[in-house]
Every structure is written in structure tokens, then in C-alpha cells.
Amino acid sequence: MKASNDLWRETLLPQLTPHLAREIAEFEDAITLRKQGRLSEKVFTEIRLRRGCYGQRYDNGQRHDGIRLRTLRYPCGDLLKGVNTVWDAPGMQRIKVPFGGLKAEQLDVVADLAEEYADGVVHVTTRQDFQLHYVHLDDTPTIMRRLAAVGITTREACGNTVRNVTACALAGICRDEVFDVTPYAKACAYFLLGHPDCQNFGRKFKIAFAGCADKPCALARIHDVGLIARLGNVNGRTVPGFEVLVGGGLGPVPYQAKVFSEFLPWEELLPTLQAIARVFAAQGEKRNRNRARLKFLVEKLGLDEFRQAVWRERATLPSQAARLPPLHEVEQPPQPHPIPSRALAPQIRETDPEYRAWLARNVYPQRQPGYVAVTVALPLGDISAEQLRGLADVVRRYTPDTVRTTIEQNFLIRWVPAHALPQIYGDLRRFSLADPLAGTIADITACPGTDTCKLGICSSRGLARELSLRLSAILDSLPPAVDALSIKVSGCFNSCAQHHVADIGFYGVSRNRSGHAVPHFQVLLGGDRRGNARSYGLAIAAVPSKNVPAALDRILRAYAAERNEDESFPDFVRRKGKVAFRELIGDLCQVPPRELEPAYYIDWADARPFSTEDLGVGECAGEVVTGVEFQLARCERLILDAQAQLDTGRLPQASHDAYRAMLDAAQALLESLGVKCSSDESIIEGFQKELYDTKLIFDPFVGSTFADYLLKAWQNRDRLADEEDTRRLLSEAQLFLDACHACYARILGGRGTTGKTAEDAR
């Protein structure tokens, strides 16, 4: 889409490591192959998901405009970027931010990208990632290059992979932590990124690090693997390590993680995670996506057997301790930062009530005397490009260049000298970034919902905005216990806003009244985030969207009036019980007829009559694509490279790439049959025995013709080829590769999981 994409490729090449440049170029090759029809929609989908390129609502080219379902006629015509996903339709780009840690320069780049390639807004997710919406897929390689130039990757941000590794935003400055988990989270994130043992999962895999057992900053119990900092005794010495939890997860059926190990010494962290990944890859469900998360494997095997399987794998792995920082290196505070004498904005009066409220709510005194951390509360997790650049300036001016995203979809500016608070407040306010809402009931978490998510049923953001507006207006009059409650709103049962662990959670559902769809939210009460999310909320009732503010009002009033002294909201909910709450809001569940109250039939922040016709198929993680399919896709890319070499007259390199593509494809097929090959000779030997002599690779119509191409290439491998020979070799390599796709389909018994079917290959 952008006219400058080719120029960016050239301009940024010197700034990228060869490894990153190659990775992104490979993705660009995959785009080319897909456009040529040489990669199936399914394989391409998983490739792009693994680069963080996700689908977005209406990307099937259909949208209900309130009157009728319309076809969006994009210029790309029939070209698809996934099953039923139109090439030109806008998509979402997720950007991984390990443990939420960022520098000002990185904020600047993300702001530029939002402005140039998206809709001018950056969204912070509940897993400390960034998301850009309304992005054209053709622009994504440039986005990746510009990010890579400042040390950010989008690799494995989506798909069946290890997702962003999260950690407490307060890590390193927290008054309650056991130790700073940041370096461990960072080491873990980069150790598992692209790790061969993490490429063959049936679903996504989420890891979180918490600095203590009690607080809700990392919510370790809702993750596939949760790691809670602990000190333990090893041979009479106190050493850092982790309590390891496995098999947690939210989604439609939430699971609490189970204790895998009470204490794992720090040196054991990486090999143990690698062993868990291996067991998950080997034994996790692959066919049924709905049962493919780690929680289901732990349930199926039982915790003990799962543990034994992991320890058996662990015994086969080397130590990775050298990749981890010892504790004494972890706790170093950064150098003090000189504070500018003049603020960007005019000084504010310290008696200003807004400033006082901001001090009370948004400022956290660090463990290190004289320093504070400042929360920038983002409405709905959004920040505009202009604001983000403003934030980058503030980070540069007041801190040693450090800021983090939080799982509440906010930013945390750390290491701010306490005496600079009036200045930083003034500067943040200049960019509308000083709302005194952090940690209050008005600081609501919301997933994208129907705004951009293909699975969204209701407008989570519309509801969250409405509630936040109403609550902000009365915040100062609320009792402190109510002021500090948490609200989380998801657009559907998938729980991306983590509604199960909020004091008050909502998720979108649709109900019918006299044949008309009515947006509703299911109300969940009493989720307990303490103790890293120790219990999940109770579903009370589904309330029409437009009645949710009234229902919330009643619930808050009941809590304010009837709570016992110091009674937490989760405790209050348990004491009162589900029935009492259902009675409290029961009348609000009624939907008036459409003729009387048409507004009930329209969702928040929308003008169209409510409909679920726009619901799409999720890409939360793609379909399972096997290692063989990825290997065959890589071979396609090699042939593309060979063609480029041939076009520029580099004949030996072209022959080499084409020949390599054939051998690697043969190796992939052999692996699918359980035959491991360690050399080119063993590939040819295995090919002859397992695929040629058995006729498995033979084409139903031309028999051994395509298979013979490999054997011929092998015989001629040391011969210098002229241009004509090279051109022929490339054609033969392509035909051989097509035969491999067809053969793989036959190996799978025609179950259609290959990138190409036998028919496609024709």
C-alpha cells in the first residue's frame, strides 16, 4: 500500500542484523509466493500469524451496514491471505513487548508506524503487547523492518507459539517483590523465541513472571506457565528461584494453574521451560483446537504424570544457566538521571485538586528512596501517535529511558525522581496523559470487541467507554472500597479482557426478543485478582447492554451499603451469594419491545441495528500447520530465491538453491514417515528406500518422472551448469516440490492437512 516500501527495504538493510533481515525477507517471500498461488491459504495464514499479522473484523469482505450484508469489493479481487480472508482487507499487527519494557526511541517508532500504516492509534493489550489496527498486509514487512531497527520483533506474536512473556510492571522497583524477575523474563522470552522445540504446538502458549505470590500484578495463575519469584535453600545456600504453576488459562472455561514445582532453582528455569514445551509439542492435542491448550494436557495426563514426562525430558537437556543473570546482577538501580530544570508545560500549583488526585492514584513510591513510578492511565488501552511521542519525550526527560506497558493496558513510567512530580504531571497533562484514574474503578480494561475483532459479539469498548465516563464523573464521591474495584469487559466469552478475574466482569452475548437480536452482557462478580488471580468470578445473569450501567449502579450501591468492615468485594459476593445478586438486577434483564425502546436493539457506540451476522472465524491461533508443511513452504521460498539468482546471472547459487529445495523437501517427507536423516547421502538413501522403491512419491499419471528429477540432480550435483541447464533444474525442482506436496497429502491419507492437495499440485 505504501509507495515507500521498497525504499525502506534498501534504507534499513544496513541497520538490521543479517539474521533479522533474512527473517523478514523470508516473510516477504512468503507474501510473493502466496500471491503467485504457490503457498496455500492455510500455510500462509500460520506464517503470517507467526509474524504477528492477524485478521480483523470484516476481512472476509462482508459487512452488515445496518440495512443489508454488503460485499466489500477490494481491488485485489479473489486474492486471499487466509481461508476466507481477503488480501486487501485491513488487518491487525501485533507487536511483542517482552515484560512490557520499552525505551523512548522505540515509542517514537511505534508512534510513527501507527500514523503511517494504521489509523493513528496504538492499542496496549492485557498481555503488554501493542496492536496496530487497519494495517494492509503489504506494509507489514516494512513495519517489521522499522521495528527491528530499534530492537523490536513481531515474531511469534500470534499463532501456535510462545506468546509475549509478561511480567509485573513494577518488577525491580516494587516494595513487595522477592526479587526483580525482569532479567529472567527477558532471558526466557529470547531463549524460547523461534526455539525449534516451540514450533510444533497445537495452540498458543503463554508465560508470566510474578515478583511475589500475593499481589495481582502478573496474574500468574491464569497462564499456561506462571512463575512466581521465591527464595529457596539449595545445599544450605539461599538461592533465587520460582514456584512453577502450569495449566492455567481463561477462555470460555477458565482453569486455575496447578503447582508443578514449589521451588525451581534459577539455573533450572530455561531447561525446565524447554522440557515443558517439548512435552506440550509431543503430547498436546493437535486436531481439536478447543482442547489443545496446555491446561487440557495437564488435565488429561494428570499433574503427576505430566510432571514425570517433563522431568524425563529435562534429563536429556543441557543446563542453560549461562543465559541467565545471577541475582546480584539483577538488583542494580540505574544511574540517577539529571532532571531538566524547566518543564515542557507551565508549572502547576501543588494545591490543584486534580494534581492531588493524580498524586494519590497514579503515583507509586518505589522501593528505592527518592524515586516514584507514575502510571499513565490510557482510556480503553489506546494512545494516539501524537500522545505516544509526547510520552517518549517525558520518558527521555525524567527517567533513565525506561517505561513499561501494564496488563491493565496502561504505561508505567519508572525511576522518576520524586521531586520532579509537579513537572512531569504538567508535561503529561499537556498531552492529555494525566487523567487521575489509575487503579480506580473507572480505569476499565476492555478487549477490542466488535470494533475490530472477528469473534466479537458485543461492543466491549463501547460499554467500557460509557461506564468509564459515568464513573469518572462520580469518582470523588465514591467510598474508597468502591473506588478501587476493577472492571473488565470482553466482547465475547473468550475472555481477552480477563473478565473472570475482575471484581466485576462482563462478556458479550446475544439474546433474541421477538425475532430481533439484542446485545447483552453476561455479568460476573467476585473474581479475585489477589494471590496472582486466586479465584474466578460467578456468572450472575445476562443483562441487555443498555441496562448494564443501571445494573452496575445497583451492585456498587449494595456493596457500599452492605459490606462488612474491610470486607473485600469477592468476599462480599461469596457471602451474599449468586441468588441475591440475581434478584438485585433481575428486572433489568427484561428487554422492552423494539417499537417502544429501539435503543435496546442497537449496541453502544454503533448506529446500526444489532446483528451477529458479521461474526467471523477466529485466528486466535491458526489451524495446526505441521513441521512438514513449514518445511515445504521453506522449500518454495528457496526456489523463489533460486529464480532471483538466475535472473541476476548467478548460476551456481541458483543451482544450489534449487537442488537444496529438492533435498530439503525429500527430507521433510521422510520426517513425516519417522525417518531421521543426518546428511545429504542419508536423505537420498532414505528417499530411494522409503519413497521411491515403495512408489509412494510416484505420480498417478507420470509415475516416477518427478521423483527421478531428484536422483538426477543428485548425480549432477558437482557439475557446472550453464544457463539452460540451470533453468531446467529450476523447473524440475518446482515439479518435484509439487510432487512432494501431493505425496504428503497421500501420506496423511488425504485428510487435507497439507499445504496443497494432489489436485492443487497439478
Place this chain on the structure above:
Amino acid sequence: MTPRDPDLWQHIGAKLLAAVFEPECLDRCIAVFHRWIQQDACEELLIDVADYRHLRLGPGVILVGHEANYSLDRSLGRPGLLYNRKTALAGTFETKLIHSLRQAYRAARRLEEEQELKGLLRFDYLRWEILCNDRLLAPNCEASWATLEKRLRDLFAACCTGYGGALRLERVGGPRDLLRAAVTLPPAENPAAILDHFLGALP
């Protein structure tokens, strides 16, 4: 970064600043933009409405299209209607700019006619911003600014011909912002008529 030939610049946006911009206009324009989609009101393929009312400095409410976005934009604290070109266009810098000016102008006139927005939204047809949404083709540097200023001056001089007064051009935003110019046309009794004439008369 060195700027390229301005005729190679793409993604030229035009923003018409508002004379009246009541906060309520953002709430109301959601329904208006949905209706525009139903009516195929613009020549671009219209996709959806994106609601960023909660960001006080930002894109406001966007009518998302394939070739371009229209938004009631609040960035830099200067509310107005932004036509943000996304796909490339053929022709000179002037051709692309005039296209964006025309699209923004038409949309603004249409918005002013919408019943829901009466009294809440009015545009100042003398005040525009021109922006180049590509930091590589049109980096925000002195050389780019000098080029942009000259090309804008020449183009808008044609618009002002016949009614006198001085055209004002200013560089707006900080060094990390997009290359952006504020254009103020000389005062006129009926600026819309002048623009009608200017944009209609141009190729």
C-alpha cells in the same frame, strides 16, 4: 534523510480546520458516517467507522476507507476534517494534493448539511493543513519544507487570484511529526464559493 522529488511524494493529506467543533459533533457523526457507508457517499470503498472519541488528542472518529480515511480529527489540538490518503495516486504533487483538497472539501460541505450536525460543526474554508504521511518520501526536514512551501505557495496563489490579500503558510508540529503545513487563505466574504471555483476549475 534526503527528500525525494515532490512529484514522487504520496499519501498527501488535507485537513480543513473547523470554525465550530462542539464535542457532541463527534457523538453524532458516528451515525452520519454509518449512513455514508450505506449510501456509498464517497468515491472510496468505505469499510467501517472507528471510534476514538476517548482520545482528546487524536483521530476522533474515522470513516475508514480502502483508498483513504476521513476523520473528524483532533490531533495537535486543531480540530477539523482530515482526508488521509492511503493508496498511491498517479501524477504530480499538485495533482495529488488537489485530489485530497477536493475530497476533504466535498466531505466537509456534506457534513455541514447533515441534520444531526447542524450548529455543532462548521468549517473555516480559509484554514487548511496539508500533510505528507510518509517519512521516507517526505521527511520533515528543512529541504522538504522549502520544497513544500514553494509548491503550496504557487498552487494556492492561483486560488487567491482575483481577490487579493496575503496567503499565509506555516510549518506546524514538532520535528518528529509528519511534514505538515498550515495554509491560511486571505479573508474573503464567501470562501466556499472561492474554493468551489478553485477546485472546480483545476484539472
